[in-house]
Amino acid sequence: MSAHKPLVILGAGGHAKVLLSLVQSAGFDVLGVCDPVLADQAGGQWRGISILGGDSALDALDPGSIELVNGLGQLVGGTVRQKVFKRLSARGFRFPVLVHPRAWVDSTASLGEGVQIMAGVIIQADVVIGANSIINTCAGIDHDCRLGEDVHVAPGATLCGSVQVENAAFIGSGATVIQGLKVGTEAVVGAGATLTRNLEARQVLFGPAGRKKDAPKED
Numbered sequence: 408m409s410a411h412k413p414l415v416i417l418g419a420g421g422h423a424k425v426l427l428s429l430v431q432s433a434g435f436d437v438l439g440v441c442d443p444v445l446a447d448q449a450g451g452q453w454r455g456i457s458i459l460g461g462d463s464a465l466d467a468l469d470p471g472s473i474e475l476v477n478g479l480g481q482l483v484g485g486t487v488r489q490k491v492f493k494r495l496s497a498r499g500f501r502f503p504v505l506v507h508p509r510a511w512v513d514s515t516a517s518l519g520e521g522v523q524i525m526a527g528v529i530i531q532a533d534v535v536i537g538a539n540s541i542i543n544t545c546a547g548i549d550h551d552c553r554l555g556e557d558v559h560v561a562p563g564a565t566l567c568g569s570v571q572v573e574n575a576a577f578i579g580s581g582a583t584v585i586q587g588l589k590v591g592t593e594a595v596v597g598a599g600a601t602l603t604r605n606l607e608a609r610q611v612l613f614g615p616a617g618r619k620k621d622a623p624k625e626d
Contacts, residue, residue, distance in 0.1 A: 411503060413438040415468065416476045417491060419445055419453055423478030425525065425544075427454055429507045430476060438473055441465060470499035477502055477521055481541055481559040483577050483595050489557045492521060492539045502539070519556065537574070546578075549586075561598070573608065 414435050416423050419442040430437060439457035446461030459468075475495060479488040492502065502521030506512055510528040519538035524530065527545035534548050537556035542548060544562040552566050555574035560566065564578045567586035572578065576590045579598035590596060591608035600612050 411435055412472065412474045414476050414503070415459065415465070415473050416440045416456075416478045417495075418442050418478035418480075420478070420480060422480035422541075423476075424454065426476050426478050426505065426523065427456070429505055429523075429525065432508050433505070440478075465495070465500075470501070473500075474503050475500045476505065477523075477539060481557070481577070484593075486575075489539065489575065492557075496520075525562075531568075555592075564596075 414430055414437050416427060416437065419440055427437065437456050439459040440453050441459050441462060441464045443461040445453060445458045448458050449460035449464065451458045477488060477492055479491055481488050504518045504520070504522050506524040507526040509526045510524045512524060512530040513532045513534070515532050516530045516534040518536050519540065521539045522536050523541045525542065525544045528542050529547045530542070531548065531550045533550055534552045536542065536554045537558065539556055540554055540558040542560045546560045546563060547565045548560065549566060549568040551569040554572045557575040558572050560578045561580040563581045565583045566578065567584060569587045570584045571589045573590060573592040575593045577595045578584065579596055579600065581599045582596045584590060584596060584602045588602055589605045590602070591606055591610065593609045594606045595611040596602050596606065597611060597613035602612055606612055
């Protein structure tokens with residue numbers, strides 16, 4: 408039996424599917440899923456777990472008895488995931504740190520509330536990762552990196568040693584950030600790009616030539 412509180416997954420999209428697999432592999436008990444898209448299917452099943460309803464289903468749950476899994480993905484410029492985390496945290500709900508059994512996290516690493524570490528990830532010595540961040544499948548975070556809150560490191564990306572990533576930045580799939588560089592708040596390192604100079608807040612690095620532009624912003 409799990410020593411953790413039962414979990415409720417928020418969202419039923421692709422990111423939520425991956426997280427359901429993670430928490431089941433890690434031995435958590437899953438009470439059910441909440442998603443507005445599934446509201447009219449309350450009492451049914453989604454991928455073998457109970458559908459609790461839409462967002463209003465959380466009103467019937469005791470924040471002291473369960474914990475939440477933020478199953479909303481993080482796209483470039485998106486803020487919904489951040490807003491949900493902050494709103495429900497303010498209501499007293501907690502979000503556990505989730506580490507896939509097939510990830511490797513050094514014992515000296517520090518992971519903030521709600522951090523999600525997917526399968527195949529490697530987190531090296533003295534790494535710090537802020538709350539509500541996603542380190543996605545097979546990404547690598549090397550020694551002494553400092554990541555802020557709401558960061559998404561996409562599948563296969565690599566942060567070399569002592570990289571600093573500010574809040575809500577996005578590191579695209581297969582991207583590489585060279586040792587000691589800084590990625591600013593809400594900046595984006597595009598998929599497959601290699602960052603060789605600091606990237607300022609809300610700037611985007613994309614393409615093989617390392618071109619830059621302003622990052623999009625969700626209203």
